[in-house]
Amino acid sequence: AQSVTQPDIHITVSEGASLELRCNYSYGATPYLFWYVQSPGQGLQLLLKYFSGDTLVQGIKGFEAEFKRSQSSFNLRKPSVHWSDAAEYFCAVGSKAAGNKLTFGGGTRVLVKP
Amino acid sequence: DTAVSQTPKYLVTQMGNDKSIKCEQNLGHDTMYWYKQDSKKFLKIMFSYNNKELIINETVPNRFSPKSPDKAHLNLHINSLELGDSAVYFCASSDQGSGNTIYFGEGSWLTVV
Numbered sequence: 001a002q003s004v005t006q007p008d009i010h011i012t013v014s015e016g017a018s019l020e021l022r023c024n025y026s027y028g029a030t031p032y033l034f035w036y037v038q039s040p041g042q043g044l045q046l047l048l049k050y051f052s053g054d055t056l057v058q059g060i061k062g063f064e065a066e067f068k069r070s071q072s073s074f075n076l077r078k079p080s081v082h083w084s085d086a087a088e089y090f091c092a093v094g095s096k097a098a099g100n101k102l103t104f105g106g107g108t109r110v111l112v113k114p
Numbered sequence: 115d116t117a118v119s120q121t122p123k124y125l126v127t128q129m130g131n132d133k134s135i136k137c138e139q140n141l142g143h144d145t146m147y148w149y150k151q152d153s154k155k156f157l158k159i160m161f162s163y164n165n166k167e168l169i170i171n172e173t174v175p176n177r178f179s180p181k182s183p184d185k186a187h188l189n190l191h192i193n194s195l196e197l198g199d200s201a202v203y204f205c206a207s208s209d210q211g212s213g214n215t216i217y218f219g220e221g222s223w224l225t226v227v
Binding site: 032034038042043044090092094096100101102103104107 | 145155219
């Protein structure tokens with residue numbers, strides 16, 4: 001069975017500071033990995049995804065994530081956060097073997113201080 | 115045009131009622147999903163349809179019945195609503211043949227009173 005852990009429930013960062021959100025997954029084969037963002041009262045927007053190939057993937061809004069197989073991690077980073085980055089961030093794992101369903105982590109809420 | 119659209123966005127209803135949430139995607143995808151997000155923001159899959167066939171049916175009360183009239187639509191009907199059904203319901207779609215990135219709708223906020 002696949003599972004995802006986001007160890008940090010809340011993170012507070014200052015505007016302009018760097019941000020890293022942690023994600024650890026459990027899955028036997030190579031998974032599909034995703035990061036989604038949910039602003040308050042909004043739906044889920046895809047930030048980036050990893051299927052195969054280059055382990056450093058670039059996404060929208062200046063985000064990037066790195067797949068590290070040895071650590072079963074897929075951490076999300078942004079060099080300089082903007083106030084508009086305040087949101088809930090979800091890491092997810094999927095696979096064809098699991099019928100393409102996504103298993104989500106519990107989410108990390110990011111607060112941005114002025 | 116919204117890629118995955120669901121209606122209504124907000125729904126407040128009384129216990130015991132029956133309600134439906136509709137979903138349509140204009141991406142040409144072959145697979146559609148319903149996910150539930152509870153009050154703690156936890157997201158979990160409920161159903162998945164591929165080419166109108168049910169392929170994933172997680173442990174969901176049989177009061178919840180999905181219906182897919184065609185590949186572009188997946189509606190969710192809920193009978194005898196209970197307080198615990200209050201949640202945000204997300205429709206989503208993907209194309210299994212091209213990488214399976216899943217795109218979500220804006221969500222339907224259901225409140226049962």
